[in-house]
Amino acid sequence: xxxxTYQIRLKHSEGALVRLLGLARRRRFDxxxxxxHPAPDGDFLDVQMTVESERSETVLARQIENxxxxxxxxxxxxxxxxxxxxxxxGT
Amino acid sequence: xxxxxxLVKALEKEGVDIxxxxxxxxxxPVYDALLDSTIRHVLVRHEQxxxxxxxxxxxxxxxxxxxxxxxxxxxxNLVTGIANSFMDSIPVVAITGQVATHLLGTDAFQEVxxxxxxxxxxxxxFLAAQGDDLGAIVHEAFQIxxxxxxxxxxxxxxxxxxxxxxxxxxxxSLGSNDLGDPPLEAIAHAxxxxxxxxxxxxxxxxxxxxxxxxxxxxxxxAGTRIPVVSTLKALGALPTDHELFMGMMGMHxxxxxxxxxxxxxxxxxxxxxxxxxxxxxxSGFAPHARVIHIDADASEIGKLRQAEAxxxxxxxxxxxxxxxxxxxxxxxxxxxxxxxxxxxWTYPPDSREVSATWFLSQLSAQANGNTIIASDVGxxxxxxxxxxxxxxxxxxxxxxGLGTMGFGLPAAIGAQMGRxxxxxxxxxxxxxxxxxxxxxxxxxxxxxxxxxxxxxxxxLGMVRQWQELFHNRRYSEVDLSxxxxxxxxxxxxxxxxxxxxxxxxxxxxIDRMLSEPGSLLVHVIIHSEANVWPxxxxxxxxxxxxxxxxx
Numbered sequence: 001x002x003x004x005t006y007q008i009r010l011k012h013s014e015g016a017l018v019r020l021l022g023l024a025r026r027r028r029f030d031x032x033x034x035x036x037h038p039a040p041d042g043d044f045l046d047v048q049m050t051v052e053s054e055r056s057e058t059v060l061a062r063q064i065e066n067x068x069x070x071x072x073x074x075x076x077x078x079x080x081x082x083x084x085x086x087x088x089x090g091t
Numbered sequence: 092x093x094x095x096x097x098l099v100k101a102l103e104k105e106g107v108d109i110x111x112x113x114x115x116x117x118x119x120p121v122y123d124a125l126l127d128s129t130i131r132h133v134l135v136r137h138e139q140x141x142x143x144x145x146x147x148x149x150x151x152x153x154x155x156x157x158x159x160x161x162x163x164x165x166x167x168n169l170v171t172g173i174a175n176s177f178m179d180s181i182p183v184v185a186i187t188g189q190v191a192t193h194l195l196g197t198d199a200f201q202e203v204x205x206x207x208x209x210x211x212x213x214x215x216x217f218l219a220a221q222g223d224d225l226g227a228i229v230h231e232a233f234q235i236x237x238x239x240x241x242x243x244x245x246x247x248x249x250x251x252x253x254x255x256x257x258x259x260x261x262x263x264s265l266g267s268n269d270l271g272d273p274p275l276e277a278i279a280h281a282x283x284x285x286x287x288x289x290x291x292x293x294x295x296x297x298x299x300x301x302x303x304x305x306x307x308x309x310x311x312x313a314g315t316r317i318p319v320v321s322t323l324k325a326l327g328a329l330p331t332d333h334e335l336f337m338g339m340m341g342m343h344x345x346x347x348x349x350x351x352x353x354x355x356x357x358x359x360x361x362x363x364x365x366x367x368x369x370x371x372x373x374s375g376f377a378p379h380a381r382v383i384h385i386d387a388d389a390s391e392i393g394k395l396r397q398a399e400a401x402x403x404x405x406x407x408x409x410x411x412x413x414x415x416x417x418x419x420x421x422x423x424x425x426x427x428x429x430x431x432x433x434x435x436w437t438y439p440p441d442s443r444e445v446s447a448t449w450f451l452s453q454l455s456a457q458a459n460g461n462t463i464i465a466s467d468v469g470x471x472x473x474x475x476x477x478x479x480x481x482x483x484x485x486x487x488x489x490x491x492g493l494g495t496m497g498f499g500l501p502a503a504i505g506a507q508m509g510r511x512x513x514x515x516x517x518x519x520x521x522x523x524x525x526x527x528x529x530x531x532x533x534x535x536x537x538x539x540x541x542x543x544x545x546x547x548x549x550x551l552g553m554v555r556q557w558q559e560l561f562h563n564r565r566y567s568e569v570d571l572s573x574x575x576x577x578x579x580x581x582x583x584x585x586x587x588x589x590x591x592x593x594x595x596x597x598x599x600x601i602d603r604m605l606s607e608p609g610s611l612l613v614h615v616i617i618h619s620e621a622n623v624w625p626x627x628x629x630x631x632x633x634x635x636x637x638x639x640x641x642x
Contacts, residue, residue, distance in 0.1 A: 014218045015206060022210050062390035068215045068235060 003032070004057040008047040008064060009039060009072040016069040020047065023067065029053040029060055044071065094222050094252045095120035097259035098186075099128045101229035104261060107157050109133060109148065109508055110186075111141040111501075115161025116201060118188030120253035133508060133537065136529040138165050140501035142172020143527070145183045147502025149176070150488045151463055152509035153303070155236050156181070161188040163201030166247075167208065171495060173243045174212040178492025179324065180301055182241035184232050185209075191251035192220055206247050214242030222255045230262035238268035240388040241301055270387055273404035278412050281359075281383045281400040285415065288357035288381075290423045291317045294340070294369075297324025297491065298362020300484030302387060302406040308361065314414035317359065318427040320348040322369050323491045325362070327481030335424070337431055341369035342627045343473040347430040349633040352377050359413075360384045362406060365395040366492070375632030385409050436478060443593050447471065447546045447617050448478045451518070454544070454601050455479035462486060462514040463506045467499030467523030470552040473623045475518050486513075497526025500543065504530060507539045514542070516604065521547040521574050528580070534610050535585035542604045543586075543612040545577055548619045556622045560637070561629060581612040588612040 010016050017036060024031050033050035051060070057075055064073050092100075098121060102110070111133045114122045125132050135141045138160040145156030156176075160169050166187040176183045189195070190202040206218050215235045217228045232244040285291060293315075299308045308328055312319055312335055319329050320340040329336045338345030340352055352358065358380040363369065370376040373395060384391070384398035385406060392401035402409045438449040451474055455464075465488040466475045472489055481487045488506060490498040503517035524545055534541055555569040578588035591600045591613060600613050624639040 014220070015210060015216065018207070019210055026211055056393060059390060059394050062392075066240075066388070066390055 001052055001054055002057065003050060003052050004060075005033075005048060005050045005076045006061065006064065007072075007074045007076070008049060008070060009044050010047065010067070011069040011071065012038070012043055012045050013069050016045070016067075017047070019067055019069065020049070020064065023063060024049065024051055024060065027060055027063060028055060092259060093120065093124075093254055093256045094219075094225055094248070094259065095254070096124040096127075097225055098229065098248065098253070099124040099130065101226055101261060102157065103129060105229065105233045106154070110157045110159050111135055111144040111148070111505065112159030113138050113141055113161070113165060115165045115188065117162035117190055117250045118159060118165070118186075118248075120250065121159065121186070121188065121248070133504070133533070135501065135504075136532050137527065138168035139171050139497065140504070140527050140530045140533070142169045142183070142185060143175060143495070143498050143501035144505035144508070145185070146172055146176045146181050146498075147465055147488050147505030148509040149181050149183055149505075150502070151485055151506035151513070153485065154182075154509070155233055156183045156505060157186070158183065159186040161201065162190055162205070163203045166205035167203055170209060170212065171493075173209055173245065175490055175493045175495045175498060176243040177212040177214070179297065179490065180241050181243070182236040183243040184236050184246065185243060186246045186248060188253070189218070189247045189249040192249045193251070195249065206245065209245050212243070213245050216245035216247070218247045218249075219252050220249065222252050222257050222259065225252070226260050227262040230265065234265045234268065239270060240298075270403075270405045273402045273409040273412065277400050277402045278409065281402055281413055282415060284357055284381055284383055284400060285315070285359075285413065285417060288417075289419055290355045291315075291357040291359060291417070291420060292351050292355040292380075293317050293319045294352065294358050294360045294363055295319055295321045295325040295328050296361060296363025297322060297484065298386060298406065299325055299328045302362060304362070304406045304410060305483065307407040307410040311410040311414045315417050316424065317417065317420065318351055318424060320344070320352055322363050322366065323476050323489055325484060326476060326487045327484040330482055331480035334428070337427060339476050341633065342371065343477065343623050343625070344633070345436075345477070346434040346625055346636055346638075347427070349627075349636060350430050350434075351427050352380075353632075353634045355380050358382050360386075360398070361410070362386060364391050370395075371627045371633040372631055375634060441594070443595075445591060445594050445597060445615055445617050447615070447621060448474050449594075450544075450597050450601075450615065451475060452478040453597065454516070454604065457601055458514060458516075458605060461512065462516065463488060463503070463510065465499045465503035465506055465515065465517045467517070467519040468494045468496045469520045469523055470548075470556065470621070470623045471518050471520045471546045496523040499523060500527050500530045503541045504533055504539060507541050508537075514605070515540070516542045516544055518544045519546070520552060521545065521549065521571055521577070522551045524577065531581060531584040531586050538609070540609050542610065543581075544604070545612060545614050546617050547574060547577065547614060548617050548621055549574055550619050552621065553623070555620075556626075559620070559622070560626070578612060578614045581614075586610050586612050588614060591615045
């Protein structure tokens with residue numbers, strides 16, 4: 001069981017947060033920490049989400065990227081200072 | 092112009108020519124607007140059939156299917172069909188009426204949170220809570236449904252927005268959705284792996300058809316001359332009679348196909364997702380193989396099986412770049428060809444009893460190339476996959492991921508509406524047909540020339556087979572000996588029908604199916620203990636196929 005923290009930016013649109021949380025649960029990632037706050041420009045939310053799972057953190061990152069509201073995902077597996085960008089989602 | 096009228100105009104602008112649906116309270120403004128539209132509405136008799144017909148239409152035509160229902164139960168009845176499209180990555184836009192925005196969240200009459208209910212089974216969804224957004228929502232919904240890895244998109248439309256009169260505006264075009272070039276490094280690595288391989292196999296998936304990459308795939312096979320195995324959804328990507336086609340792999344796959352995968356040293360997975368029905372026990376799947384995984388959806392790469400080379404981006408470009416001659420695999424090809432001959436399908440010796448597999452093989456051999464088979468789910472679905480030939484994936488409609496009993500008839504309706512020149516055959520069973528039997532009325536209403544081939548073993552056959560093989564013959568709730576007389580039911584609903592009980596009647600039934608201009612239900616009685624062979628048992632590796640047991 002490993003713990004992973006994701007930094008995510010997503011559009012503040014209908015159901016965006018529920019979609020993200022639902023994806024993590026459905027893919028069998030246990031959400032242990034979740035903080036969301038408005039990004040500086042107001043149309044987006046910045047989310048820090050920590051999950052526990054035996055499954056691949058990279059695969060979940062790619063699945064998060066596939067959410068249409070998500071514009072940015074990065075992972076920090078052990079050290080919160082060592083974020084690495086997975087990529088940014090298109091439409 | 093009100094919101095509903097604008098919605099219909101926006102659908103027309105997206106090229107929608109047909110909607111499968113069922114009216115009701117909250118969606119009434121849209122039905123009113125449809126009266127003035129060029130869009131044809133097909134009234135089904137249950138909303139689930141609307142969603143499945145839209146799915147079948149999309150599979151058969153490659154266009155986005157559209158279904159529509161009212162709020163509450165109308166919307167929830169769509170859910171199985173939407174999930175079906177999601178699991179098989181089919182482009183569908185589902186439009187639901189919703190209670191007025193001021194009533195949202197108040198438990199109003201026929202209010203249900205369809206946006207929330209469908210979140211796990213849509214690619215994306217919209218609640219059109221403001222009329223100003225409607226143009227952008229419709230355009231984006233279609234773009235999302237068809238782009239990248241396709242999938243269903245929901246638009247939930249509150250009634251007050253539908254009734255609001257305003258100055259609506261169409262959205263600017265979002266342009267094409269180019270998936271981009273495959274990464275050069277991944278292509279180079281994949282080419283190196285291909286050159287090093289002596290026993291390569293191509294594992295073809297449904298993504299080939301969805302990426303419109305059939306021509307490039309066939310050129311890839313012709314250029315590399317690598318043997319090909321197929322998933323259920325990829326049948327037709329390579330013509331079934333192609334010399335390098337080994338057959339369907341997996342639980343009910345051809346033994347030669349499974350042997351090829353289990354003994355290959357390189358697996359080139361092309362638009363497939365290592366589904367458990369295809370792989371069997373994952374840890375025992377292709378145990379000697381390095382893997383190249385080509386897929387438009389990067390999240391599939393490494394999800395279940397690690398790939399040494401993950402090739403994302405435009406599949407057509409990837410396949411072109413990977414098409415190289417391989418000089419050192421002749422021995423392997425010969426071995427695969429010999430296995431294919433050794434494990435070719437055989438048919439029961441002549442007997443009075445009808446063999447479903449022989450019936451299907453004969454029907455398929457005599458049907459023309461523009462024949463679509465929309466299969467239901469169960470034993471007959473696997474028999475179709477095993478014994479029918481397909482010239483293109485668009486001619487084989489099958490509920491692969493969700494395994495939705497009741498899929499076949501509505502999917503056939505959607506396919507026939509989308510391709511009126513095609514011969515459309517729904518192959519079904521006595522369990523599946525009852526799940527959407529009411530759609531015989533839709534067949535009659537629109538005078539559709541669909542042929543229904545119903546194999547009746549008076550059983551839930553696949554479940555019975557599993558209980559026989561894996562539950563010590565403890566048969567639980569699989570007896571359907573009280574089935575209605577399906578031919579009589581069909582006739583009562585205005586569909587001509589015949590009954591076939593003996594093998595001597597098969598050819599005349601095929602003749603009628605392929606020559607009569609209108610609809611026809613062929614009710615075929617088969618043995619109640621007919622099984623699908625071979626089979627890989629639950630939790631077993633594809634190396635451990637069980638073969639036919641003579642009773």
